[in-house]
Structure formats: structure tokens, C-alpha cells
Amino acid sequence: MMEKTEGIIIKTINYGETNKIITLFTREHGKIGLMARGAKKTKSKLSAVSQLLMYGQFLYQKGKGLGVLHQGEPLLPFRELKTDLYKMAYAAYIVEMLDKLTDQNVKNPYLFELLLQILNYIDEGIDPEVLLMIFEVKMLSAAGIEPELDRCIQCGLQDGPFNFSISGGGLICQRCSKNDHYNIPMSQTSGKLLRLFKHFDLKRLGKVDLKKETKNELKQILTAYYDHYSGLHLKSKRFLDQLDSFEKNLINREKR
Numbered sequence: 281m282m283e284k285t286e287g288i289i290i291k292t293i294n295y296g297e298t299n300k301i302i303t304l305f306t307r308e309h310g311k312i313g314l315m316a317r318g319a320k321k322t323k324s325k326l327s328a329v330s331q332l333l334m335y336g337q338f339l340y341q342k343g344k345g346l347g348v349l350h351q352g353e354p355l356l357p358f359r360e361l362k363t364d365l366y367k368m369a370y371a372a373y374i375v376e377m378l379d380k381l382t383d384q385n386v387k388n389p390y391l392f393e394l395l396l397q398i399l400n401y402i403d404e405g406i407d408p409e410v411l412l413m414i415f416e417v418k419m420l421s422a423a424g425i426e427p428e429l430d431r432c433i434q435c436g437l438q439d440g441p442f443n444f445s446i447s448g449g450g451l452i453c454q455r456c457s458k459n460d461h462y463n464i465p466m467s468q469t470s471g472k473l474l475r476l477f478k479h480f481d482l483k484r485l486g487k488v489d490l491k492k493e494t495k496n497e498l499k500q501i502l503t504a505y506y507d508h509y510s511g512l513h514l515k516s517k518r519f520l521d522q523l524d525s526f527e528k529n530l531i532n533r534e535k536r
Contacts, residue, residue, distance in 0.1 A: 281342045285309060286355070288395060289334045290375035294320060300330050301346065303379060304338060307392040311384050314340050314349040325351065333358060333371055333399065361403040369523055370408035371399055373516040374415050380512055381423045394418060397482050407488045409495055414485075416502045417477035425449075425509040429475050432456055442471045444501045446508050464504065470497045 290311070291303035300319040304312050319326040329336060329352030336354040340347045361367045378395060382388070398415050402408045420426045428450030431438045435456055442451040443463040451471060457463045473494070506512055 282339060282350070283342055283347075284337060284339050287312075287336070287338055288375075288392075288399070289330065289332055290379050290395075292330065292332050298324075300326075302330050302349065305375075305378065305382075305392060305395060307389050308387065310386040310388055311379070311382050312340075312347060313345075313384070314338075314347045316349040319349075329354065333362065333368075333375065335396065335399070356400065356403075358399060358403045360405065361399065366523060367402050367408055369516065369520050370412050371402055373514060373520055374398060374412060376514050376516045377416070377419060377512065380514065381419055381510070388422070391422060394482060401482075401485065406485070407490070409499075410488045410490055413495075413498050413502060414477045414482065416506065417474060418482075420505075423510060425505075427451075427505060429478050434459075440471050441468050442466070444471075444474075444505075446504050449509075464501055466497050466501060467494065469494055470501070473498060474501070 285304070285306045285308050287304040287306035289302050290305045293301045295301050295315070298318050298320045300316040302314050302316055302319075304314055306312060316326045316330040318324040319330040321327060326349060328334075329338070330349065334352065334354065335356045335358065336352050338352045339350045341350060358371075361371055374395070378391065382391065394415070398411050401411055427444075431451065432442065432453040433445060433448045433450045433456075434452060437453045437456075440451075440453070442453055443457045443460075443465050444450070445452040445457070445460050445463040447462040448460055451474075452460055452463055473490075
């Protein structure tokens with residue numbers, strides 16, 4: 281049975297000398313696996329449309345296991361994203377995280393729209409580091425490990441300042457944090473941003489300009505939380521960390 285669907289390629293694996301297996305994230309069907317026969321051949325009609333982060337319309341044949349990709353038509357090229365190593369690294373991390381935290385054939389139009397909007401914003405030049413943190417916060421619910429970001433996990437206080445309790449799973453007020461030995465101090469700005477990232481509509485995102493200190497604080501919290509609860513070990517994250525280290529070294533050299 282032939283089907284046509286809109287989707288974004290979130291994973292590719294070489295299979296044999298000429299083929300690829302692609303993972304397509306779709307609005308209608310969730311995540312599906314497809315065999316792209318001959319896609320590694322440069323002259324193949326599937327070569328260009330079977331690349332990572334390709335967003336388009338795909339025609340495929342359903343199967344009991346893997347389907348078979350027959351053709352694809354690009355909808356948005358994401359040219360800026362794909363020609364910028366820094367942007368591409370963040371996008372690769374986002375789709376790898378999505379792949380690891382979602383199951384096959386589970387429809388989730390919200391996640392599809394979230395991914396598409398995030399990639400579009402990265403392509404337009406909005407800070408990919410901030411977009412990644414927004415994505416990480418919004419993915420916590422889909423992963424089943426959503427923390428409490430609206431009130432203190434122990435006493436229910438809704439007004440900060442707060443720290444972040446990794447072991448308790450969310451915000452913890454200054455008074456209750458004295459009894460929690462695994463909490464991370466954070467500014468009121470970071471607490472408000474975590475709440476904002478959870479609740480706001482990404483389509484309403486305006487100008488993004490966060491201080492480096494705030495980014496580092498949020499990154500520390502989200503990394504610690506994901507490490508503690510998700511068990512994720514992503515290759516793309518290691519590459520991102522290497523890029524960040526390289527950037528810091530360049531900045532330090534310029535200061536000398």
C-alpha cells in the first residue's frame with residue numbers, strides 16, 4: 281500500500297553498499313522507518329531527499345517492518361542551517377534526542393510542529409543554544425520525566441527565589457533547600473525562564489538575547505536533570521561539547 285506523508289528525516293543509517301535506512305518523523309504517523317534503496321548512489325533520485333534534516337513530502341510503501349521510500353519532494357531547504365557547522369551541530373542534537381525519546385508509530389502532531397518550528401528558527405539565525413534549551417524543557421513531558429516548575433516541590437510555595445532540586449525533581453524554595461543536599465542554586469531569571477520555556481507557545485518567540493551566565497546556569501540544570509533521569513548518551517552532544525570547548529579556547533586566546 282502506497283502512502284504520502286509530510287515528514288522530517290531525523291536519522292540515517294548506511295545499509296550495504298548502496299542503500300540507506302532513514303527514520304522519518306511525520307505529523308500523521310509519528311516516527312517511521314524506511315528503506316531508501318540506492319540512495320547512496322550520487323545519481324539516485326533518492327540521494328538528495330534522503331539526507332538528515334530533509335523536510336518534505338515523501339511517497340513510500342508500507343510494510344510489516346520497514347517501509348520502502350519511493351520518492352521525496354523538499355518543502356523547506358534549511359540552507360543556512362545545513363551550511364553552518366555550528367547550527368547543524370545543534371540541529372543534529374535535537375533530532376537525535378527526539379529519536380531516542382519517542383517510540384515508533386506513535387502519532388504526536390505537537391512534537392512534529394515543535395521540531396519544525398525549532399529547525400526553522402535555527403535556519404533563520406535565532407540563537408540555537410537557547411532554542412535547544414527550549415526544546416529540552418518541552419521534551420521533558422514527552423519523555424515522562426517532567427519536573428515541577430510552577431511551585432516548590434516540598435511546601436508548594438509559588439513565589440521564588442528558588443533553587444533546582446535534581447533528586448526532588450523540580451523547583452525548591454530557599455527554606456526547603458536546606459534539607460536537600462542535591463540542589464543547584466539558580467538566579468530568579470533562570471527560574472522564570474524554565475517556567476516560560478515550559479508554558480509558552482514557540483510560535484510567539486520574539487527576539488532572543490540571554491546573558492552567557494544565564495545560559496550556563498540553565499545548561500547546568502538541564503544537563504544534570506537529563507543525566508539523572510533519562511539515561512541518554514548522545515553522540516551529537518559530545519560533538520557539541522567539543523565545539524563549545526573550542527569556542528571558549530578561541531575567546532581566551534583573543535583576551536590574551
